[in-house]
Amino acid sequence: MKRTPIFEAARLVFQRDLTLAWRRWDEVTQPLIFYVVVTTMFPLATTPDLAQLRVISGGVVWVAALLSSLLALEALFRSDVEDGTTEQWVLSGQPLGWLLLSKVAAHWMLTGLPLVVMSPIVGTALGLPFNAWGTLVISLLLGTGTLSILGGIGAALTVGVRRGSVLLSLLVLPLAMPLLIFGARSVGMVMDGESPAGPLQLLAAIFFMALSLGPLAMSAAIRISVEN
Amino acid sequence: MAFDGALFEARAINAWRGDRHILRDVSFTVRSGEFLKITGPNGVGKTTLLRVICGLLPAETGAMQWRGQPIRGAVDEFHTDLAYLGHLNSLKSDLTARENLKFLSGLRQSLTTEDIDSALDRVGILSRGDLPARSLSAGQKRRLALARLVLADAALWILDEPVTNLDTAGIALVEELIHEHVSGGGLAIAAAHQRLLDDAAILRRLELEP
Numbered sequence: 403m404k405r406t407p408i409f410e411a412a413r414l415v416f417q418r419d420l421t422l423a424w425r426r427w428d429e430v431t432q433p434l435i436f437y438v439v440v441t442t443m444f445p446l447a448t449t450p451d452l453a454q455l456r457v458i459s460g461g462v463v464w465v466a467a468l469l470s471s472l473l474a475l476e477a478l479f480r481s482d483v484e485d486g487t488t489e490q491w492v493l494s495g496q497p498l499g500w501l502l503l504s505k506v507a508a509h510w511m512l513t514g515l516p517l518v519v520m521s522p523i524v525g526t527a528l529g530l531p532f533n534a535w536g537t538l539v540i541s542l543l544l545g546t547g548t549l550s551i552l553g554g555i556g557a558a559l560t561v562g563v564r565r566g567s568v569l570l571s572l573l574v575l576p577l578a579m580p581l582l583i584f585g586a587r588s589v590g591m592v593m594d595g596e597s598p599a600g601p602l603q604l605l606a607a608i609f610f611m612a613l614s615l616g617p618l619a620m621s622a623a624i625r626i627s628v629e630n
Numbered sequence: 631m632a633f634d635g636a637l638f639e640a641r642a643i644n645a646w647r648g649d650r651h652i653l654r655d656v657s658f659t660v661r662s663g664e665f666l667k668i669t670g671p672n673g674v675g676k677t678t679l680l681r682v683i684c685g686l687l688p689a690e691t692g693a694m695q696w697r698g699q700p701i702r703g704a705v706d707e708f709h710t711d712l713a714y715l716g717h718l719n720s721l722k723s724d725l726t727a728r729e730n731l732k733f734l735s736g737l738r739q740s741l742t743t744e745d746i747d748s749a750l751d752r753v754g755i756l757s758r759g760d761l762p763a764r765s766l767s768a769g770q771k772r773r774l775a776l777a778r779l780v781l782a783d784a785a786l787w788i789l790d791e792p793v794t795n796l797d798t799a800g801i802a803l804v805e806e807l808i809h810e811h812v813s814g815g816g817l818a819i820a821a822a823h824q825r826l827l828d829d830a831a832i833l834r835r836l837e838l839e840p
Contacts, residue, residue: 404740405710411737418725418733425724486718487734490778493684494737495710501737629687 411496412504419508434516437470441524452529459528460589467517471546474513475553476567483561489628499617506554514546537592541585544605551616552577558623562630633785633815636662643692645682652678658836665812668821670838676821680790684714713782715789719775723764727774730763735781749777768795789820
């Protein structure tokens with residue numbers, strides 16, 4: 403028998419998580435439902451006047467996306483650590499950070515990507531102009547991606563802690579503030595007729611930093627949790 | 631055989647859990663063709679020792695060598711030579727028996743459907759292959775975890791209470807698997823309370839004392 407190449411290993415982890423999600427689809431759809439419900443509440447609670455809603459639309463969509471992504475994060479590694487799967491990953495001879503990154507990618511595809519896809523519709527309901535769609539989608543793509551990795555680090559650190567969800571929010575939310583500021587600002591700038599390139603480039607920079615350093619942090623945190 | 635000449639050596643291992651000094655100067659060697667059985671009362675540190683060997687737990691002091699090389703610094707190579715069966719079966723209850731093997735053993739070796747079927751057949755649960763793991767009995771789950779050893783193609787087996795939940799036939803199966811592996815030049819280290827290959831010539835014992 404021959405050793406599994408690392409891309410094949412990543413594909414197996416990815417495919418495994420999609421298979422598991424397909425059998426537990428209710429857990430996966432929860433963030434999306436939360437996202438849609440929260441954003442539709444704003445016109446009810448404030449004003450149905452689109453001209454006024456338009457001012458806050460970018461910010462509302464961004465805050466809702468941020469909180470929805472956090473919802474699903476807490477359980478990210480829990481079941482794998484509890485049933486001993488991560489132990490076997492550590493011993494598989496494959497780079498652990500790579501396997502964990504692949505798991506986070508599957509998680510993003512199941513929870514982050516649907517939010518991004520829904521965002522133009524949700525934004526339009528809040529009066530977001532058509533010309534801001536592109537910026538909203540790009541900023542959310544980068545933002546939810548970064549958040550999945552940051553959340554992955556947080557989830558890996560708190561997986562051994564009972565009732566770790568509060569701790570996870572405290573850890574991840576401060577780190578997510580730059581994303582919120584640059585993301586919401588990029589949408590705002592487009593609506594003001596300016597170029598959103600600056601904040602988008604900053605978002606991209608943060609994303610690639612998280613992508614390169616995140617796996618190291620996640621694997622170190624998981625190794626600690628496996629020790630217990 | 632591929633595993634010939636393999637040697638695992640541990641010298642003066644000390645490990646603490648919290649402020650309890652659990653492993654005190656544990657030293658042993660296991661050679662190709664040997665089965666080391668670790669015995670001792672509950673809580674004496676058998677699982678801790680096995681996890682230290684695997685590298686899942688750090689040892690505060692001590693040195694371990696594999697094939698004459700220090701393990702520290704060549705961890706990935708050591709792990710590809712090692713198959714670990716822990717307390718936990720490492721199964722996903724929502725996946726079928728086949729999928730469990732495909733997604734976990736597949737990380738080590740590229741597996742074909744025939745590989746998986748023959749491993750399931752070897753541990754006697756081929757007919758349960760397409761059932762979700764949650765609907766298997768405790769003993770069948772343990773057998774499914776044993777199938778990973780069959781697929782691992784690893785020289786060193788580390789087994790933590792391998793016969794938990796198994797019936798008489800299952801215990802015989804574990805003895806057979808270990809015997810086959812070790813006679814083929816492999817090494818096995820197991821922690822066990824029950825009789826396990828107690829009369830076999832390949833057996834060596836390590837008694838941990840509190």
